[in-house]
Amino acid sequence: MRILLIEDDTVLGAAVRDQIAADGQSVDWVMRLDAAGDAAKSASYDLILLDLMLPDGRGIAFLKNLRARGDVTPVIILTALDQVSDRIEGLNAGADDYLVKPFDLAELSARIGSVARRYSGNPNPIVTHGPLEIDLAARSIHRDGKPVALTAREWALFEAFLARPGQLLSKAQLEEKLYAFEAEVESNTIEVHISRLRKKLGSTVIETERGMGYRLGRP
Numbered sequence: 001m002r003i004l005l006i007e008d009d010t011v012l013g014a015a016v017r018d019q020i021a022a023d024g025q026s027v028d029w030v031m032r033l034d035a036a037g038d039a040a041k042s043a044s045y046d047l048i049l050l051d052l053m054l055p056d057g058r059g060i061a062f063l064k065n066l067r068a069r070g071d072v073t074p075v076i077i078l079t080a081l082d083q084v085s086d087r088i089e090g091l092n093a094g095a096d097d098y099l100v101k102p103f104d105l106a107e108l109s110a111r112i113g114s115v116a117r118r119y120s121g122n123p124n125p126i127v128t129h130g131p132l133e134i135d136l137a138a139r140s141i142h143r144d145g146k147p148v149a150l151t152a153r154e155w156a157l158f159e160a161f162l163a164r165p166g167q168l169l170s171k172a173q174l175e176e177k178l179y180a181f182e183a184e185v186e187s188n189t190i191e192v193h194i195s196r197l198r199k200k201l202g203s204t205v206i207e208t209e210r211g212m213g214y215r216l217g218r219p
Helices: 010-022 033-042 059-068 084-092 105-120 152-163 171-178 189-201
Strands: 002-006 026-030 047-051 075-079 097-100 126-129 132-135 140-143 146-148 206-209 213-216
Touching (some): 002 010, 047 105, 059 075
Parallel strands (some): 002 047
Antiparallel strands (some): 126 132, 132 140, 140 146, 206 213
16 A cells, blocks of 8 residues: 655654555655645555644644545544544544554554455455465465465555456556655566566466556456
């Protein structure tokens, strides 16, 4: 997934960014709402982590504007505001989850996974695909009952296909899932990762539409 983190606390922001990266996700971190607006217009995000108190305004206004223009990107609020009225306001504004600071980073990872699964249409963390049994929560895969080890980027790429079964994904779309704004993308990165996934998970796990992109193969 590609995640937009909107957080002005440098210590917490760095910790959340590192946690997301360790989970194999791509993250863009901004500290102001104006920068968040620019980022949301220039990239397609799978999830937004939103602080409510930013230097240039309240996150609730940003969220309401997001929903008003029809943007359905899932949003998890991260805030020190812990009153029931604050939670109700955030959820009524269109948030999908609400996490009060301080929070455990492992819990954040679990909540990100839970929201992502709900939006993909399958809240069950266990997915089967042919000989593959995939545990989305534990981020583990077994092929014919035997564990398969994937790197963080291989997992992020495979997860993108699992979230959109049958849908053709272009090389540019896949690159967005792996890299944040500041990362340099090598021209053959996607091809290399897909080749490795086929070796580990089966030659037909990902299909190629020459000149167009890739899709999850039929089980």
